[in-house]
Amino acid sequence: SGQLPKPFDQLEQALSSTSTARSEIPVRNAVVHWFRGDLRVSDNTALHMAYEKTKSKGVSLISLFLVSPEDYEAHIKSPARVDFILRTLEVLREDLDNLNIPLWVEVVEDRKNMGKKVMQLMEKWNASHIFGNMEYEVDELRRDARIVNMALQKNIDFTVVHDSVIAPPGALLTKGTGKPFMVFTPWFKAWVTYLHENPNYLEVFPPPTPNPKETRIYYRDLFDCPIPPCPEGKRLNPKEVEYVRSTWPPGEKEALARLQKFLNEKVMAYKDQRDFPSGNGTSVLSVHFAAGTLSSRTAVNMARELLGNGTLNTGNKGIACWISEVGWREFYRNILVDFPWVCMTKPFKVQYSNIPWQYNDAHFEAWCTGRTGYPIVDAAMRQLASMKYMHNRTRMIVASFLAKDLCLDWRKGERFFMEHLIDGDFASNNGGWGWSSSSGCDPQPYFKIFNPLLQSEKFDPEGDYIRKWVPELKHVKGKAIHAPFDRLDRKEWAKIEALGYPKPIVKHVEAKGRAMEMYKKGLGRE
Numbered sequence: 277s278g279q280l281p282k283p284f285d286q287l288e289q290a291l292s293s294t295s296t297a298r299s300e301i302p303v304r305n306a307v308v309h310w311f312r313g314d315l316r317v318s319d320n321t322a323l324h325m326a327y328e329k330t331k332s333k334g335v336s337l338i339s340l341f342l343v344s345p346e347d348y349e350a351h352i353k354s355p356a357r358v359d360f361i362l363r364t365l366e367v368l369r370e371d372l373d374n375l376n377i378p379l380w381v382e383v384v385e386d387r388k389n390m391g392k393k394v395m396q397l398m399e400k401w402n403a404s405h406i407f408g409n410m411e412y413e414v415d416e417l418r419r420d421a422r423i424v425n426m427a428l429q430k431n432i433d434f435t436v437v438h439d440s441v442i443a444p445p446g447a448l449l450t451k452g453t454g455k456p457f458m459v460f461t462p463w464f465k466a467w468v469t470y471l472h473e474n475p476n477y478l479e480v481f482p483p484p485t486p487n488p489k490e491t492r493i494y495y496r497d498l499f500d501c502p503i504p505p506c507p508e509g510k511r512l513n514p515k516e517v518e519y520v521r522s523t524w525p526p527g528e529k530e531a532l533a534r535l536q537k538f539l540n541e542k543v544m545a546y547k548d549q550r551d552f553p554s555g556n557g558t559s560v561l562s563v564h565f566a567a568g569t570l571s572s573r574t575a576v577n578m579a580r581e582l583l584g585n586g587t588l589n590t591g592n593k594g595i596a597c598w599i600s601e602v603g604w605r606e607f608y609r610n611i612l613v614d615f616p617w618v619c620m621t622k623p624f625k626v627q628y629s630n631i632p633w634q635y636n637d638a639h640f641e642a643w644c645t646g647r648t649g650y651p652i653v654d655a656a657m658r659q660l661a662s663m664k665y666m667h668n669r670t671r672m673i674v675a676s677f678l679a680k681d682l683c684l685d686w687r688k689g690e691r692f693f694m695e696h697l698i699d700g701d702f703a704s705n706n707g708g709w710g711w712s713s714s715s716g717c718d719p720q721p722y723f724k725i726f727n728p729l730l731q732s733e734k735f736d737p738e739g740d741y742i743r744k745w746v747p748e749l750k751h752v753k754g755k756a757i758h759a760p761f762d763r764l765d766r767k768e769w770a771k772i773e774a775l776g777y778p779k780p781i782v783k784h785v786e787a788k789g790r791a792m793e794m795y796k797k798g799l800g801r802e
């Protein structure tokens with residue numbers, strides 16, 4: 277059709293065109309697993325394949341993690357996330373050490389040289405095979421496609437496999453037209469059917485068994501590799517460190533324990549409780565999905581075991597609903613594969629490129645700092661500042677507020693989230709911002725505009741979430757908590773103002789009108 281091949285197709289093509297030549301490469305002294313967003317030893321597809329390769333030949337399994345300063349500017353922007361990954365690497369190194377598997381961690385100054393670095397290490401270790409789990413962002417797919425070919429020239433087999441999704445991308449297409457799905461509900465139905473028909477994709481892989489003891493002798497230099505320090509400019513500030521670290525313990529054992537506890541205590545009520553930000557009705561596992569300390573296969577398997585009948589979408593509503601939320605994560609990964617321009621700051625719906633966003637720095641600053649005068653928005657932004665996490669309902673509220681009350685470019689919000697979230701995940705974040713700003717895949721229609729007051733009254737009816745995160749409003753009683761400027765008498769409001777809480781920076785009714793005009797103008801529907 278004259279279109280450029282998609283980066284995902286380029287990688288698939290590189291893998292399939294080299295498969296015969298790669299299969300003829302003999303195993304040398306070691307097989308390598310390249311860790312990326314999969315920082316766990318159990319249920320890890322590529323690690324399991326690398327291990328199987330060593331087992332058949334009796335050679336050593338070595339593992340590798342590479343990071344570049346550019347990664348810290350691209351996908352792992354948030355200091356909390358950098359800190360979480362570095363802490364996770366410490367735990368992972370210990371887990372691997374118990375299996376006599378070394379973890380070599382290195383900073384590659386220039387991301388372009390990643391492939392060269394991998395080849396140098398492979399040659400140094402006399403290793404013939406390297407395995408990695410696929411990352412679906414454009415740069416990562418292109419990097420892997422390059423390295424597959426580069427490796428072959430050095431007589432090295434680089435195999436890249438699916439792991440962070442359960443059904444392989446490309447496997448599900450719409451019935452009539454055979455095109456990628458653009459709506460979640462039919463995609464999810466097809467996903468459930470596909471996995472019921474192909475239960476092998478739900479198979480959970482055991483962790484590797486230990487390397488032969490000799491590995492510790494042959495590769496002794498690799499066992500004491502230090503985890504690199506956190507780069508300057510990415511450090512949590514000293515006041516935050518203790519709270520963030522105690523709130524978010526790293527590692528796969530922690531992830532599994534959290535999952536088990538959630539399944540034991542909360543999942544049954546998930547559907548009814550998940551929308552209330554002051555309750556603890558959700559799993560709070562996104563940080564682990566994002567770092568790869570938990571695989572979605574394991575999560576879905578453990579949840580469906582509770583259903584008792586092995587299905588994914590029938591039985592208890594809470595469990596089925598939770599599995600479908602994990603499905604959203606996978607759906608958004610498929611979007612990166614099929615519509616790669618979303619990785620390049622373009623909206624999924626290209627016709628939304630022309631929306632005349634406003635660029636009001638004062639409004640953006642007020643949003644970022646939780647000083648909009650809308651208590652539910654401010655509570656959420658302060659939860660983010662403090663916990664480095666935000667409840668899903670309030671993520672939708674603040675995103676809608678940014679795009680539709682403040683008429684600001686949603687990409688500013690998307691970036692701000694990635695700069696602060698501990699669970700920042702490009703696909704889910706981009707999908708969530710696309711949904712809220714109506715420019716994404718299967719989004720909220722542009723004329724549907726969340727009313728922050730109604731959202732607040734519905735989902736934080738007692739105002740507990742607001743009181744927790746906005747101390748200036750701690751003593752406000754009753755319904756006034758949702759709109760103190762409008763609902764308190766003058767004297768009472770003056771007290772709040774004296775504490776530094778701002779008046780609403782926009783009036784929702786007016787803002788709604790402005791947003792409608794802005795969207796219609798951009799879409800040529802004036």
Ligand code: FAD
Pocket residue numbers: 550558559560561562563565566598601602603604605606608666667668669671672675693697699700701702704705706707708709712
């Ligand atoms: P639960 O409700 O327990 O759900 C279980 C898991 O399912 C989550 O951990 C997550 O992996 C997945 N999930 C749930 N809801 C969604 C969803 N709407 N989209 C994709 N996956 C989902 N999630 C991220 O992991 N990283 C992000 O950077 C991110 N940014 C978002 C930005 C916006 C504007 C919005 C609206 C949503 C965003 N989400 C993001 C999705 C969702 O808000 C979080 O995954 C969820 O709040 C995490 O809490 P939990 O683990 O308790 O979720």
